[in-house]
Amino acid sequence: MGYSVEGVEGLGEIQPGSDLAAIICGAVPLWEGDIVVVTSKIVSKSEGRVVAASDREQAITDETVRVVASREHPGGVTRIVENRQGIVAAAAGVDASNTREGTVLLLPVDPDASARALALGLRTLTGERVGVIISDTVGRPWREGQTDIAIGAAGVHVFEDLRGTVDASGKPLVVTMPCVADEIAAAAELVKGKATGIPVAVVRGLGRFVGDLDLPGARSIQRPAERDLFRQGADEAYDEGYRAGFDEAQAEGPLSPND
């Protein structure tokens, strides 16, 4: 039981309109069951999702569906938001690293659709059933540092659904559903990502997670806010509660001595 992860070098600079499937196929042989993990940045570049850096704050506002939390710090304000793609991330995923001077990149409009198009292209060019994950780097509550997650997926089972199966001692695994798409994105970051500048990795030996192109995408990983215990930052929720409690007490009027 094992697999390998390899960074794909020599892709060159990706431009608006670049054919990612052809470029990747030209740089690395792909086999049945391979999973190609692509940094969202080059997908955004190929889709022309670039805006002037001077418009960064406006771009973050435009990409924001819901502010989850924010905090002021000496350098400005960090806004953690749910963006149009449904992903909760700092700055709505608007990215200034590894971009042309004076520009920032927005995330792909629909990362699952981008993943499907790329997977279809790779399958057509190679004749092999390969999967695609589009990854992005995000921070997380409770733990320092960042990890890569899957923001788009096609032809890959994003979860290994163990609910209803039993463990090695025969007990039912009631709630266990490993998010393999996020784990594969994390595994791929170790050879690509910001440090190496390598934007693509090929994961070989996990073909059991590869499937049809109409499998649910990475959007299915996102927990709806109404079911999320952490749908709002603690300070924001406290402030909202404070105002509600204050208003409620005032509406009730003064306590009578017998209350």
Next chain:
Amino acid sequence: MGYSVEGVEGLGEIQPGSDLAAIICGAVPLWEGDIVVVTSKIVSKSEGRVVAASDREQAITDETVRVVASREHPGGVTRIVENRQGIVAAAAGVDASNTREGTVLLLPVDPDASARALALGLRTLTGERVGVIISDTVGRPWREGQTDIAIGAAGVHVFEDLRGTVDASGKPLVVTMPCVADEIAAAAELVKGKATGIPVAVVRGLGRFVGDLDLPGARSIQRPAERDLFRQGADEAYDEGYRAGFDEAQAEGPLSPND
């Protein structure tokens, strides 16, 4: 640029007092720069961290340092807590899967110390500089499913600190600090974990992250609550704010018409 991940089979059932270093060395050859990822469950078993299942709720309470959030559901109450190890997890990491009938497992008392002891044992037995990560499976805010994280580490750089370096286009990477220990734990879960019952994986080819045994452990990944925007569930923070606001309005007394 690449690496491999291999599950280690044939370890047999781990008992209290089992010598994990000797058992692992007997099952797989280890080379310079290898990282051995061990499911916390077998570390707990070897350390005798087992209690009767009937004491599960009490065990969760005992392991809890701080309740972060809780929610009632048809099957009972989910408590998300910070446990003695500083990890925020459901049920304080108390685990009922893959355990002997009628028992549950607690996490190791000090996972970083367990990792150091195991790394020292492996280095002594093999003469090779290997790293150790102890992993556990956790849920997370905003995203469905679970991923494995590093709860203990020794001889491994838990972060790749890119702060102060520049990206491929020469711009400084101000806040980028990938949590490689969590990413390696996630990568290892894909061949081990609850599904396969394989408790150990060897990661080969990431020797650049292997270092001295006195490197900071996985505890350094935990963000202190006071710096965490999500240190408390949204409902709990709202309720606390509500009570404070209500009390404040009452203390102020009735508004005069001129207020």
